[in-house]
Amino acid sequence: MLAGRLNVSTGKFAVEEVDEPHAGPGQVRIAVRAAGVCLSDVHLIQGMLKPLHLDGDSVTLGHETAGVIDEVGPGVTGLTVGERVLLQAGELAGPTVLTRGVDYDGGWAQFAVATAGTVVPIPDTLSFEQACFIPDAVSTPWAAITTTAAVQPARAVGVWGVGGLGAHAVQLLRVIGAAPIIAVDPLPGARERALQFGADLALDPGDPEFGSLVAEATGGVGLAHAFDFAGVGAVRSQAARTLSKGGRLTLVGLTDQPLTIPDGTRFSYLEQEIRGHYGSGPEHVLELLSLVALNRVEFSRSVSGTVPLAQAADAVRQLDEKQGNPIRLILVP
Template sequence: MKEQLPAMMKAAVMTKPGTIVMEERPVPQVGANEVLIKVMAVGVCGSDVHYFENGRIGRYVVEKPIILGHECAGIIAAVGASVTNVSLGDRVAIEPGVTCGHCQACKEGRYNLCPDVQFLATPPVDGAFVQYMKIRADMVFAIPDHLSFEAAALVEPFSVGIHAAKRCSLQPGSTVAIMGMGPVGLMAVAAAKSFGASRIIVTDLEQVRLDAAKRLGATDVINVKEEDAVQRIKEMTDGLGVDAAWETAGNARALQSALYSLRRGGKLVIVGLPAQDEIPLNVPFMADNEIDIYGVFRYANTYPTGIKFLAGDGIDAMALITDRYPLEQTQDALERAIHNKSGSLKVMVYPNEVL
């Protein structure tokens, strides 16, 4: 039986950096190519935290009230007249970047580089900390019944790792070092495992994150408060270094460590965005060792693969979720992510569930 849609919904609105207020807003009306989603789970991302704390990320500046949240999953609550890929009641993961489909980047299949992308929770576009949201229908992907909404929301950060693996053509049997075990780094571990890496060495400052990395497939962990990452990686690889090193934290020192941990002919993958624009890197080292360097910006064509991997038995994505909040406590959820880095991995918000 079709669920009767309400006229109004709750939304957690950031009126200014550091302040989230609950507002009543009209439930969106869908166009012909759009779907309405009853949002069931939203992960708190590092970018949400950054906007909440600072009001900007690089050239993206919060200039008016905005709804944060872009790692999301839910249930199709209404479909536009031209929609054929999903049906009413389908459980779906939501890809948050709506691209133009017409520019050179889109036509090349690298739509993550589309200059006109409308990305949820990137100013001025509102995000997913709402009970209902609409989006173009090609941005939603049906999930199997056994995959939880939380895991489906994690397809978004998981996609970054999948894209990183694709960018550097990660091969089965490869050795990989991943610097930084925040949520993106942890899902990058799962991606490297899914692509068949035989040895996955990870670094971080927090033991709880290193322990989580082991659960997701890391073979070796290095606490950089206690050990020198480059020295240990060289020891672990008989002095050779790893085939690929991914820096996921946006940390200048970690990026330099990633470079020096590579074997000759290795691949440096830059995932994290550092606060500073310029970081000193050893150019003679890169030239002499023929290091390949790959930038990673979001992802493209990853959601079907991500859902397939997470729906299998090899990844315990739910191990990442440490904190759960209802929509009314979105501000508490963001503050938890900021202040509990030694204990929290992934903070989840539930817009339509009473916890």
């Protein structure tokens, strides 16, 4: 079968022929129908992110995957051949979080094997293209908003970086009643998209009036919550300066760069907080599927295009270069 493989030692990525996997005890195999291309995948290929628990040098990328069960391993109950499913983006192995497509083979392939407990049935009304990226592109901001940050309705919130995760954050903040929602991005297209997704205000971080515009929008109080979806040091410094008394900055974007507080005394005096966030739990995906079933959210606008699996490298390039300002490009085997 075809699979998009990364050698983490050499940094070489290629779509190549590999042996088909088969479902072992407690596993199922799915015929992949759609797999999302995430900025984390780009960062893995570029070497900015490294797998922590990979056994060997090579891995099939792809942590956002949906398809049809075509093989059920021994001991699996409650799942049957022919079911439409998505795969959770990772799983626990004891106290360790393992990420699909990072620490073990993922969904950039014609077939993918998954532990039965990470397989989630989806309704016929939800397309594979929209279902595949609910784990991560939607569930990560949902978990950050509802669990790590614990955002309350009618609280002022800022979202830095309106890409794949940030755009969904704006949409989901609107669902829970955060207000006002201020989106921050240097790209005019991203700011326009933020307004379409429900932001009350979209600002250029380089605007010389940035601070006063945030103050005006929040009645001089500042932001109760700020989210960094970009993983950029300058973003974190700017976001910290906009927080209200007791305000909370939640770091979702990943970076290996140090974290700097622009004014430590002010930060302490105002009793502000910084929290790290990574991924989501199985419950967050299930919550989102419930919201989809009740027509509270839908993600058709998030599918920026479909690309054949064989052209995965081109999809990576498009995302890296922000060609067409994509939210999610979808690989189709």
